[in-house]
Amino acid sequence: MEAPSFAYSASSSSLLSLRKTPLSSPRLSCFGNTKHRNFSVRASSSGDSVVTLLDYGAGNVRSVRNAIRFLGFEIKDVQTPQDILNASRLVFPGVGAFAAAMEVLSKTGMDEALCSYIEKDRPFLGICLGLQLLFESSEENGPVKGLGLIPGTVGRFDSSNGFRVPHIGWNALQITKDSGILDDVGNHHVYFVHSYRAMPSDDNSEWISSKCDYGDKFIASIRRGNVHAVQFHPEKSGDVGLSILRRFLNPKSNMTKKPGEVKASKLAKRVIACLDVRANDKGDLVVTKGDQYDVREHTNENEVRNLGKPVDLAGQYYKDGADEVSFLNITGFRDFPLGDLPMLQVLRYTSENVFVPLTVGGGIRDFTDSTGRYYSSLEVASEYFRSGADKISIGSDAVYAAEEYLRTGVKTGKTSLEQISRVYGNQAVVVSIDPRRVYVKDPNDVQLKTVRVSNLGPNGEEYAWYQCTVNGGREGRPIGAYELAKAVEELGAGEILLNCIDCDGQGKGFDVDLIKLISDAVSIPVIASSGAGAPAHFSEVFNKTNASAALAAGIFHRKEVPIQSVKEHLLKEGIEVRI
Known part of the structure; x- marks a missing residue:
């Protein structure tokens, strides 16, 4: 596939430098040297x-x-x-x-x-x-x-x-x-x-x-x-x-107020539907879900778990009342992010009929293709914004950036997080944190932030720190979730998507200890993720932590818990949500 052609000027602060002319949609090709100021109406x-x-x-x-x-x-x-x-x-x-x-x-x-x-x-x-x-x-x-x-x-x-x-x-x-x-x-x-x-x-x-x-x-x-x-x-x-x-x-049109609706009074807690998207063994994009990120069925065929088509599911969740839809491309982008046309098409088609925020994540970073052509993370993100994304989620690349920032104390301005935040605003950048619990007997055993955990460790440990991972949870890094969250906030993140590998796919509830630790540590919104299995898990995380939103995947995909049931439960618990 031919690589996209970008116009890039020396001024990185100017949006003119990011203008691209994709075949699919018209752009403002004249924006550059217009000097004519004598207007006639x-x-x-x-x-x-x-x-x-x-x-x-x-x-x-x-x-x-x-x-x-x-x-x-x-x-x-x-x-x-x-x-x-x-x-x-x-x-x-x-x-x-x-x-x-x-x-x-x-x-x-x-x-x-x-x-x-x-x-x-x-x-x-x-x-x-x-x-x-x-x-x-x-x-x-x-x-x-x-x-x-x-x-x-x-x-x-x-x-x-x-x-x-x-x-x-x-x-x-x-x-x-x-x-x-x-x-x-x-x-x-x-x-x-x-x-x-x-x-x-x-x-x-x-x-x-x-x-x-x-x-x-x-x-x-x-x-x-x-x-x-x-x-x-x-x-x-x-x-x-x-x-x-x-x-x-059309000023003559009217909207009839629906009877029996709850009157909005303040900022609502958000309920987000997440779609893990990857290619199956036939090359088709499907929505999947794993336990601790294992997305294959335990059968003789060992096939990728297929829970539906991304565009169809996103449209259904919009109708069901999801406040946002998040796509995580868990296998794309690795060699050529901008070559992943199917995922771009998913965004384009979804945004035609889904009128709530869309987030996309998975491998958004600087990269060089097989021909030696270099692409900045800003160019990659720009294409996803133009395809319908409202927010970009950065995972592994943000971990590496935070580690370097904590080591040197220097903001280079060159990381994907900093570049995208500078041009599109920090509200457009989500950092996805994928930690796992590491139990310790004494907080002084590590130099990283620990918490007293609600559930004791396998050897009776009362404390744990949360080790961040990269590459889909396959590689642990010497940085804790607390340290990472503080660092990415300083680097320009506008929101944190907080997962927990230990709770993922278990259906036993969110890791409240972790979510409280992070949501108390930062001043940007935190999305609780991993572990939801019942409506009560949503009210628990909202009542016990400062999470601004809660995300679920499997229980929605398998129709175990409808989104509307979650919202009805939250309303009964006195938690304001969008109806």
């Missing part, structure tokens, strides 16, 4: 079914495209600043870092076109960074000037009050005025993923249509006339998010 020749999309080349915009098409609308990509002014309705899904986005907009003249379009009260919807860029400035890698349409500065969440940053998950809205596109949405959760936010003030109060409470009340959406922008991601907020997009694209 003419009536749009596009019909009512056409939406103009400003995709400046960063992050997962495929999901916005898919949501718009799912709702029956066509998309016209912005190629020149004039396209902005000619739009009948404009959607700006900002993904990435504030400074890099402003660099692209200013270099291409899109900034002036955007300001002119919005000041004329034309139909506009900004999403996430598309809201933040409307403000005067941001503290992210700054201060950096914004478009200056709304008074105020975008600042980072304060994690000193115990709230985890990034703010990731399904949270409630407090509607402050007639928001048009947000009618009845205050009763539901919507999906946020961000580290920076704009704060309400007297100067910008006339713009605010809703707020969200996370440590303090920040601006969740704005509206003035036909101009809307939201900090959350409607394209990742399920049916509720689709209704918001539908209202903007």
Whole structure:
């Protein structure tokens, strides 16, 4: 297979340097030397079914495209600043870092076109960074000037009050005025993923249509006339998010509030479905599951355990109420990550009909192919973002990076974790930790962090440390889960997926000792994984630890415990979840 062709400039801070032109989707090929600033507005020749999309080349915009098409609308990509002014309705899904986005907009003249379009009260919807860029400035890698349409500065969440940053998950809205596109949405959760936010003030109060409470009340959406922008991601907020997009694209549409629903009040605990994907012996991609990572059936044929097709299962879990879907490619990428077209296709097809966050992991790293062509982990991750991933999960490569960082105390900026976090934001980077228990009689026997365990070791040991592994749990490393978690947070991880080899596939519950240790040690969200066998295991981990989410695989695949049963149990236990 021919290797993908990347355009790469000397400026790593610029999103222009990451622009690629895949055959499957149009990109902004003109973004580079546009200098024309004398704009003239003419009536749009596009019909009512056409939406103009400003995709400046960063992050997962495929999901916005898919949501718009799912709702029956066509998309016209912005190629020149004039396209902005000619739009009948404009959607700006900002993904990435504030400074890099402003660099692209200013270099291409899109900034002036955007300001002119919005000041004329034309139909506009900004999403996430598309809201933040409307403000005067941001503290992210700054201060950096914004478009200056709304008074105020975008600042980072304060994690000193115990709230985890990034703010990731399904949270409630407090509607402050007639928001048009947000009618009845205050009763539901919507999906946020961000580290920076704009704060309400007297100067910008006339713009605010809703707020969200996370440590303090920040601006969740704005509206003035036909101009809307939201900090959350409607394209990742399920049916509720689709209704918001539908209202903007077709203001005459309405969403009927469903009776008997629980009113959203705060950040919900997330229930995540995980799909371990690998090729079987026939070469077909299947969802599998193992005990301590052994994914083969104990039969004469010794075949790979096949629990279904990835796209079909992901679609079913979305319908069942999963808050996120995580794909872990457990055999791909090893020789040629970007050659794994089937997995890319899984993401593309899944994102067409699944409107909750998608995470993909498995071998995302720097590599050199058989021809000697070098690919950076950033290039690899970029292709997965463009194929529909919202978050990238890094495993073994993060362990090696943490070991080197702890040895030298130096952040090189060259690790996959640092590169991807710098360009796409730390909220886009998950580190998957795969530890196993090592029992000790005395905490002083090792120089690594130990815990007093609930269940004694085989020789009556009361303490254990958690040894991190690489290569799918096959190789132990001289670093503990506690030390690794602290290091990757400093290197730029935005979330931790915490597995436990000892509990994997056992169905006896999560390793609460481990999860409490890590979730107390870091200020980023922690996802509990490995061991779920009953709904009560989810409430236990949420009640006894600071985990933000809990993930399961086998019990969902084998239909032993439906996702809805988990959520109904959590509600009965007084734990807020998305319904």
